[in-house]
Amino acid sequence: MKNKSSIIRYSTLILFIICIALPLYGQSQQFSKSDYIKSEYDIEMRDGIKLHTVIYRPDSAKQKLPFLMKRTPYSCRPYGEETMPRSIHSNPQLVKDGYIFVCQDVRGRWMSEGQYSTLTPNVPGPGGTDESSDTYDTIEWLLDNISNHNGKVGQYGISYPGFYTAAALPNAHPALVASSPQAPISDFFFDDFHHHGAYLMSYWYATNVFGYQHEQPTSNPWYNLPDISSNDAYWFYLNKLEPLSKASKYYKKDNFFWQEIINNPNYNNFWQSRNILPHLRNIDHSVLVVGGWFDAEDLYGPLNVYKTIENKNDGEAQNTIVMGPWSHGDWAGSDGPQIVGDIFFGNNLSGWFKKNVEAPFFRSKLKGKGSADLPEAYMFDTGLKKWDQFEQWPPQNASQQSWYVHGDGSLNLQKPSKNSTEYTEYVSDLSHPVPHIETPKMRFTPRPFMTSDQRFAARRPDVATFETEVLKENVTISGEILSKLYVSTSGTASDWIVKLIDVYPPSVKEGKHTPKNVELDNYHQMVRSEVIRGRFRDSYENPKPFEPDKITSVDLPLQDIHHTFKKGHKIQIQIQSTFFPYIDLNPQKYVKNIFKADSSDFQNATQRIYHTSEHPTSILMDVQKK
Numbered sequence: 001m002k003n004k005s006s007i008i009r010y011s012t013l014i015l016f017i018i019c020i021a022l023p024l025y026g027q028s029q030q031f032s033k034s035d036y037i038k039s040e041y042d043i044e045m046r047d048g049i050k051l052h053t054v055i056y057r058p059d060s061a062k063q064k065l066p067f068l069m070k071r072t073p074y075s076c077r078p079y080g081e082e083t084m085p086r087s088i089h090s091n092p093q094l095v096k097d098g099y100i101f102v103c104q105d106v107r108g109r110w111m112s113e114g115q116y117s118t119l120t121p122n123v124p125g126p127g128g129t130d131e132s133s134d135t136y137d138t139i140e141w142l143l144d145n146i147s148n149h150n151g152k153v154g155q156y157g158i159s160y161p162g163f164y165t166a167a168a169l170p171n172a173h174p175a176l177v178a179s180s181p182q183a184p185i186s187d188f189f190f191d192d193f194h195h196h197g198a199y200l201m202s203y204w205y206a207t208n209v210f211g212y213q214h215e216q217p218t219s220n221p222w223y224n225l226p227d228i229s230s231n232d233a234y235w236f237y238l239n240k241l242e243p244l245s246k247a248s249k250y251y252k253k254d255n256f257f258w259q260e261i262i263n264n265p266n267y268n269n270f271w272q273s274r275n276i277l278p279h280l281r282n283i284d285h286s287v288l289v290v291g292g293w294f295d296a297e298d299l300y301g302p303l304n305v306y307k308t309i310e311n312k313n314d315g316e317a318q319n320t321i322v323m324g325p326w327s328h329g330d331w332a333g334s335d336g337p338q339i340v341g342d343i344f345f346g347n348n349l350s351g352w353f354k355k356n357v358e359a360p361f362f363r364s365k366l367k368g369k370g371s372a373d374l375p376e377a378y379m380f381d382t383g384l385k386k387w388d389q390f391e392q393w394p395p396q397n398a399s400q401q402s403w404y405v406h407g408d409g410s411l412n413l414q415k416p417s418k419n420s421t422e423y424t425e426y427v428s429d430l431s432h433p434v435p436h437i438e439t440p441k442m443r444f445t446p447r448p449f450m451t452s453d454q455r456f457a458a459r460r461p462d463v464a465t466f467e468t469e470v471l472k473e474n475v476t477i478s479g480e481i482l483s484k485l486y487v488s489t490s491g492t493a494s495d496w497i498v499k500l501i502d503v504y505p506p507s508v509k510e511g512k513h514t515p516k517n518v519e520l521d522n523y524h525q526m527v528r529s530e531v532i533r534g535r536f537r538d539s540y541e542n543p544k545p546f547e548p549d550k551i552t553s554v555d556l557p558l559q560d561i562h563h564t565f566k567k568g569h570k571i572q573i574q575i576q577s578t579f580f581p582y583i584d585l586n587p588q589k590y591v592k593n594i595f596k597a598d599s600s601d602f603q604n605a606t607q608r609i610y611h612t613s614e615h616p617t618s619i620l621m622d623v624q625k626k
Helices: 004-025 092-097 131-145 160-167 201-210 233-240 244-249 256-262 300-312 349-367 447-451
Strands: 036-044 050-058 065-072 100-105 149-158 176-182 286-292 318-324 337-340 343-347 377-381 386-390 398-405 423-428 464-467 475-489 495-503 524-533 552-565 570-576 605-610 618-624
Touching: 036 131, 050 131, 065 131, 065 160, 065 349, 092 349, 100 131, 131 149, 131 160, 149 160, 149 349, 160 176, 160 300, 176 300, 176 349, 201 233, 201 256, 244 256, 286 300, 286 349, 300 318, 300 552, 318 349, 337 447, 343 349, 377 552, 398 475, 398 570, 447 524, 475 495, 495 552, 524 552
Parallel strands: 065 100, 065 149, 149 176, 176 286, 286 318, 318 377
Antiparallel strands: 036 050, 050 100, 337 343, 377 386, 398 618, 423 605, 464 570, 475 552, 475 605, 475 618, 495 524, 495 570
């Protein structure tokens, strides 16, 4: 009989596969052979590798239809031409409209041949193979071998499949006329597994999913999850996995993805070559970028894919961005209340997106029916809880304001005077790091924390807190945020975390969707947070230590927001040096490679945040004009 931990591990693996698959395949009614004709092919690429491809064609189609394709590392299950999925697509309107749906296992995954590569580097020119060439070759085969099509192809994908969608944009096939990268990964040094060079320890658990080559095409998982019996993520990561050199107990040298991570601690050619953003040029078809404001995995990706296409294509690409109050892939889920953590944002927001944005986009571009009539940017205001449309993003009527921190704990638009208190100080104790959420649980992705109540952190002595007076009018922040820190540390290495928080007034009452035991009066809702590994403050390629106790400038970009801090609320900034176990621990002693640091390298440090006229720590935000 299997022991309890093995059963839990296997069950968790199956649950992980299901959680990945549901947003990709949808959750509507069961389809059958009477609805669609299912065919499976092994399509040969230009280098001879064959990629397993599953095609669903409406059985009763009377007109020629376009292709709608996704490429995925997460399996095109169920396999077998007689076995139908629960749904062809998460958007029932697209299924109703009628497309030739195509799903392909990418190289080295599941039923496809070849070697899998993490974020396959783009290879410019006609000679090499990459995700763009594989997509091109697949489209060419579809046009030549599948009947009753109209010659047009669209593509889409969420998360890692979103990367494959974005990676197909350079040197695209002429028949590719509409693409929707949704929550796309763009650069693993800034998304998913790292943020500004800091390792996202909370994703360590999922590393095995990407760390092993299959020996041959297979319909079964060929990887296992690490054997972890505790559900207490804070305890496990602090006692079993810090320092990260202890991970060798769980991940051996045959886990190639883990080896790639620990052997490339800096932004070197390995990571740079896997950054798709520099290659998003010469795009001349329609692109719909989709993301969630509270996506713990891939927020950097959609924002920067959109901005890069805007900046590098001279207006040739028809480029639209949609950002909703979603966590990772929520827009592909079922209708109902949209809740992230404790916070309710509205009803049927995913259904609205599917009906009014996604379906019209593909219908217009691939079928020539109707008009998508989409604005440049559909942005959900996460404070007022409503959709806004903009002709550009960030919006033209937003102007940058500097909000300064002060020694009395205040935050305002006044620059510190010459007589201001010099600094705020705290001790960063690595034996008692600040958790990212009050009670961290072991999970694949820590999604609820993106809106979580940070009152517990404000009470800690190792978190510096600054806040405004009660707002006398609404303040809407729309666009980019930059923290300009003046800091010092008694050590030679340090992380800096900045959180932007909406402090609710005492008058706020719980609603019917508020979880039990949650009180919203004086709730400290996190709106945005970000970390920078201080060694990368001047260069991600060439890290350097801090000089102990020397005042140092550190700029930390936070991701965009569209949030109204309402009248009666307060704007709060929290600054700290640990965010655990979302982020791994910085030893606070400079070492060449933190992944290989020894326990003796870890030390406490005294941290100072300066707020004088000469060293005015501030946060720059795009504030909309009234």
